[in-house]
C-alpha cells in the first residue's frame with residue numbers, strides 16, 4: 158500500500174536520509190546532553206559551530222564550492238527537523254543564523270566576497286548574522302532608517318538594529334541600510350565585520366524563549382565600511398530580501414513541524430510511565446484523544462511542508478503555499494506544545510521539562526521571518542482578494 162511515509166520518502170533520496178541520520182545523531186550526542194545548561198547560560202559554546210561543520214551539517218544548502226553541503230531545500234529543512242532532537246529551538250536558531258545571513262552574499266556578492274565571507278562561515282570558523290529589523294521598522298522594511306553615506310572608498314553607517322540572532326557573537330553581519338530615500342529601491346546590503354570602528358553590540362536581549370540563542374541590539378555610530386563590503390549595486394537590497402523569504406519561511410515551517418514532532422514524542426513517552434488513579438495516563442481516553450489530535454497536526458504540518466518544499470525545489474515560486482505552511486506550522490506547533498504541557502501536568506510547567514521549553518520556543522514562529530498577519534496579507538494578495 159502507498160502510505161503517507163512513502164509519499165514523503167519519494168521526495169527524498171539517499172543523500173537526504175544519510176544527512177538526516179547524521180544531523181539527528183549530532184543533536185542527540187552533541188546538543189541534548191548539555192542543552193539545559195546552555196539554555197540557563199543564554200548561549201551555547203562557539204565550538205559547536207566547528208563541530209557541526211566537521212560533521213558536515215553546517216550550511217547544507219550552501220553550494221559545495223563555498224564550503225557548504227551543496228544540497229537542496231529538503232536538506233535545509235531536515236537540518237531543522239533533525240537538530241530539534243537536541244530539544245532546543247534556540248540552539249537551532251543560533252547555529253543556523255548563517256542560513257539567513259549568507260543568502261544576500263550568495264545572491265548579490267562577487268566571487269571574492271563569496272570566498273571571503275561564505276567559506277569561513279560554512280566551515281564554522283566565523284559566525285554570521287542578518288540585521289534587517291530596527292527599533293522602528295520590522296514588518297515594514299521600507300521604514301529602515303539606518304543610513305550609509307559614501308565618502309571616498311568607504312561608506313559611513315549610522316543607526317541601530319534590533320532582535321538580531323547571533324548578533325552578540327557574529328564576526329560578519331549582513332546589514333540592510335538606506336543609501337537613498339526611495340522606500341524600497343534605496344536599500345543596500347553591506348557586510349560589517351566585528352571590530353569595525355563605530356560598530357558595537359549595544360545590548361544582549363532577554364527573551365521569552367530561544368534562550369540558548371543570543372539576540373542583540375546593534376549600534377552603528379559613524380561606522381566606516383569599505384566599498385569592498387557593499388553587496389551588489391546600491392539599491393539592490395530589497396529584492397534580495399524578497400528572494401530570500403521563500404526558503405527562510407520554509408525553514409521556519411520546518412522549525413514548527415520539528416518542535417511539534419518532539420513535543421508529541423515527549424508526551425507519548427510520558428503517558429506510558431505516569432500513573433494516576435491506578436492506571437497509566439495512556440489509558441485515559443481524553444489523553445488518547447489529545448495525542449491523536451497532536452499526531453494529526455504533526456502529519457498535516459509535514460504534508461503541507463513537504464508539498465510546498467517540493468514546489469520550491471521545482472522553482473515554482475510557491476509564495477502563497479509557503480506563507481500558508483509557515484502560518485499553519487506556527488499554530489500547529491503552539492497547539493501541540495500546549496497539549497504536551499497539559500499532559501505533563503505540574504512537571505510540564507517546570508524548567509527541567511523539555512515541553513516547557515518548547516512551549517516558550519514556538520511562540521516566535523508567528524512573529525519572526527514575517528508575522529502571521531503579514532503572511533495573511535501576502536496570501537490575500539496572491540489570491541487576488543486585495544490589490
Ligand SMILES: Cc1cc2nc3c(=O)[nH]c(=O)nc-3n(C[C@H](O)[C@H](O)[C@H](O)COP(=O)(O)OP(=O)(O)OC[C@H]3O[C@@H](n4cnc5c(N)ncnc54)[C@H](O)[C@@H]3O)c2cc1C
Nearest residue numbers: 287288289290294295296320321322524525526527528530
Ligand atoms: C527572537 C527573535 C529573533 C529575531 N531575529 C532576527 C534577525 O536575526 N534579524 C532580523 O533582522 N530580525 C530578527 N527578528 C525580528 C523579526 O523579524 C521582527 O520582530 C518581525 O519581522 C516583526 O517586526 P516587529 O517586531 O517590528 O513588529 P511590527 O512590525 O511592529 O508588528 C507589530 C504587530 O503589528 C502587526 N502588523 C504590522 N503590519 C501589519 C499590517 N500591514 N497588517 C496587519 N498587521 C500588521 C504585526 O503582524 C504584529 O502583530 C527577530 C525577532 C525575534 C523576536
